[in-house]
């Protein structure tokens with residue numbers, strides 16, 4: 108683990124990209140220091156964007172949750188893996204129009220919002236996220252489409268999700284099952300891959316080197332930030348970090364977002380509530 112260096116050499120910052128769970132809240136409990144830090148940054152006009160691997164949330168769900176904690180944000184200040192996956196599908200396969208979706212309503216909505224048809228008829232893309240109503244029939248349709256040449260996109264690689272009582276399989280577990288059946292490697296969108304960070308960065312319109320990536324997990328948040336070329340901040344309020352020498356280390360480690368004393372660049376590129 109790199110030594111904490113929270114009070115030294117903060118880069119000039121024009122924008123912030125941040126994880127949610129473990130940074131702004133733990134389950135249903137707010138992390139007050141973090142809520143207050145974002146409220147302060149909002150007042151000074153520092154643009155930020157939240158990113159989450161959870162494809163079952165809509166941006167409006169996140170807006171409501173943060174509003175209850177006293178932080179009022181706009182839906183376009185949230186990028187979920189569902190939204191990033193839909194935008195990536197649109198950009199990477201401009202000629203495709205038919206998408207078979209296994210996932211929550213939020214994923215189908217995100218796909219429809221970018222102008223793609225959600226259908227099980229001759230899909231050109233299979234898009235998989237967490238679907239708590241997944242069936243063998245849905246997986247059969249996905250497998251058949253992929254074997255017939257459809258592109259294969261997964262929202263996020265999380266294998267195991269914590270619940271109130273224990274654990275449940277994450278999207279990555281069922282995506283892996285379809286990958287095993289077809290022997291086709293999916294394009295994974297969520298952290299630790301950089302796609303969602305790049306989507307957030309394009310919303311902020313800020314330079315990579317002047318945009319902080321904040322997260323509570325080295326294996327996902329920090330790797331995604333590094334791969335997207337951003338300075339990274341690990342906040343130790345969430346999942347306790349595990350030593351893994353193979354993973355890139357965060358540039359900064361803080362125990363609270365209150366420790367972040369960033370010189371804010373003048374003239375932020377866009378207004379807060381665009």
Ligand SMILES: [Mg+2]
Pocket residue numbers: 126127128129130322323324345
């Ligand atoms: Mg987290």
